[in-house]
Amino acid sequence: MEDKASSPEDDALRDKIRTLLANGLETEVWPRAETSEMVNQIVNRLQTEAGDDLKKTLKIGGFTDHTITADDMEQPCETCMYYLVHRKFCELPELDVPVEPEWSCRLWRI
Numbered sequence: 001m002e003d004k005a006s007s008p009e010d011d012a013l014r015d016k017i018r019t020l021l022a023n024g025l026e027t028e029v030w031p032r033a034e035t036s037e038m039v040n041q042i043v044n045r046l047q048t049e050a051g052d053d054l055k056k057t058l059k060i061g062g063f064t065d066h067t068i069t070a071d072d073m074e075q076p077c078e079t080c081m082y083y084l085v086h087r088k089f090c091e092l093p094e095l096d097v098p099v100e101p102e103w104s105c106r107l108w109r110i
């Protein structure tokens with residue numbers, strides 16, 4: 001995907017997600033997706049349970065508005081292979097949401 005600048009629509013949705021997380025939306029932060037089986041399981045749940053439902057996507061993805069460290073490894077969006085730097089966006093198709101560099105989810109991948 002082209003890494004263009006963040007659009008006003010992206011910015012508005014990022015603000016909405018920030019508010020949901022700041023207001024204590026409980027998400028499945030643990031366990032992290034450490035094996036390909038777990039990745040498949042979480043992606044499958046995102047496809048079948050979440051769909052276009054933003055809150056369910058954030059819950060199943062285990063989103064946080066801060067960086068999580070797992071196995072002595074920091075897992076911020078900004079070092080994840082799915083992160084678009086200029087757009088500040090997650091391009092994993094099942095997530096497909098604007099994020100901040102210091103946020104994190106359990107599908108983080110290097």
Ligand code: SF4
Binds near residue numbers: 090091104
């Ligand atoms: S997969 Fe998760 S950690 Fe990686 S960019 Fe997307 S939301 Fe951030």
